[in-house]
Amino acid sequence: MTYRLAVAVEAPQYSGLGGPLDYLSELPLPPGTLVRVPLGRREVPGLVWDAPAEAAETGRPPLSDDALRPVAQVFTALPPLGDAWRDLVAFTAAYYQRGLGEVALSVLPPELRKLDDTKLARRIARLRKALEQGGADAADADEDDGDGLEPADPANPAAAAPPRPAGHANEPPALTPDQQAAVEAVTAAASDGTFLLHGVTGSGKTEVYLQAAAHTLAAGRQALVLVPEINLTPQLEARFAERFKGRRLVSLHSGLTPAQRLKHWLMAHLGLADLVLGTRLAVFAPLPRLGLIVVDEEHDPSYKQQEGARYSARDLAVYRGRLERAPVLLGSATPSLESWHRAQQGRYKRLDLASRIGGGVLPQVRLVDMNLLPRTHGVTVALSPQLVDALRERLALGEQSLLFLNRRGYAPVLHCTECGWKSGCPHCSAWRVFHRGDRTLRCHHCGFTERVPRACPQCGNLDLQPLGRGTERLEEQIAQALPAARVARIDADTTRAAGALQERLAAVHAGEVDVLVGTQMVAKGHDFRRITLVAAVNPDSALFASDFRAPERLFALLMQAAGRAGRDARQAARSQMWLQTWHPTHPLYAALRRHDFESFAASQLAERESAGLPPYTHLALLRAEARTPEAASAFLDDAAACANEFPEAEQVLVYPAVPPPVARVADVERMQMLVESPSRAALQRLLAQWLPKLHALRAAHKGLIRWAVDVDPLGI
DNA sequence: AGCACGCCGACT
């Protein structure tokens, strides 16, 4: 007896390989079984999907049995991926317009494809044995997983975590009434649905996550906790590990070694881990007893994957929660306007944490009007005297300050005072950034790096001057203004080495730093206890950016940065957030001053509605890359013409192709075209018909390098 | 995407 199987194979969506292909098998393999199948002249991984589709569904005539090839290899050691998991993958593939197998196989641990059934069986057996013998912590004691490459301690939670008040670490603290209400709502019997937990930094969102997870675990189910960035996992991991001693907690993110990632994934899939904590890719962790999904800092742009299947892990978490009847808890001090809007519509249940716990208050926001500063040689100083005085004051008190500037390097441009030459990148339409530390000019888009020229390459003038300022220069200026201060800088440049970030954070926690200078890296999540002053040195640039989401991002970033100050209630009353601005009357700053997310959100939503932007409309972005801008435009123009022939075009608006803010990167010209519709369904239908035509269209465009569609794009 | 087959230029 032979059976016919539909198998999702690892191949792109093109040429009709997007859906499952039919194969033969001696055994009736259940859906979700991992296999290897022949495809053309090679053998590729695949996942048994379901019974073969009928001809009527696929529109293709059925192939006779003798046209089918048998499955090459079956992974019997791996329990089949569940129905809900496959549903999630199928939805992702359809919604983000990618191949089924492409999505399915890309969200499995890469290490899996390197093994055969025997090796996999051995690993699983070893894992089970280690867990039985060593109890809960055996997972990480088991070092030899075939690679022997577990790093010494890439993210030692203890080193990253700030010192916590000593006491009964295992005992949950008493909840405020708000927290109590939130936990009860999420954990109510038969609870499902999506909850938006809105609370400022320090209002105790994490405690709500912890206690909601405790309920889930007590009910014998698994909890999934998503965080935006790898950097934030150690801290949260430490808190969960501390609370849930005796439970098995695994992390899942791209910073793990391949062997670790496979092990942690297996522990989730086999039901051996109770808690999974990870970045966006963890939304696909198979969890047989999923009972709760937490998305921390749900507004964070990092949840959107920016290549391949461009999925939003937050949106998929919500979808998955519905599928698996598990409550989804989205937490943020500054929710995304999409989530906020849904809460207003009643589709999400809003839970508010009104104040900081321990009676802490939010830092006072002070605006420095840069227009009022004296100019020397027509240039205003980067640091206002008022701010320098405030920093000096903190220094005298032995308190810490944090200066936030979202620009690394010494200066964004170098220029010649004689002929006006500027340090452009020869391969990109962008400036090369002057890095003084290693005397280089570096392009942050393509990586092209050269030593700083001694003289102007155009006229030979020796006087090359930096224009503007980055964190490197800010650090230098602080050191000049406050010679006694111990200054530390945290940005991508100073934390490149393994463990460098943890080391620097530890120094801050230990009080070895007076002034911390950094990019948005330091604004996010880190729990600094002794900082009483936070300053945004130059936040204005995002105020008038062309991206309609720029104000939302700026508000979130500044709120988050402000949250770094006064986390210790004893100092909260004195803590301040300084903003140096040329636009002191801007409504965004006015709202920030009052810590008033609600009125900011209301005004932004009103603008979005009148401009016909998300969340009131739905967007997709078609991007094209080519040797010349003309070739990229030509493809997009043809694509637009093609789109307008579909019946859905009535409900869909296709905008003209425009270059993105940085049009050329690494000698590739980019153009993009926005597609907008008030109806998500109409947009989806159009995309589904459109993409196959675009694959065909590609052949007619020689200069085209690649194209891609981004559903629900973040930046436009 | 891979990986073929296929038909025209400079080399051991």
Added chain:
DNA sequence: GTCGGCGTGCTC
């Protein structure tokens, strides 16, 4: 005479 350029076409 071959090695090899990458142009079209197929993979259940």
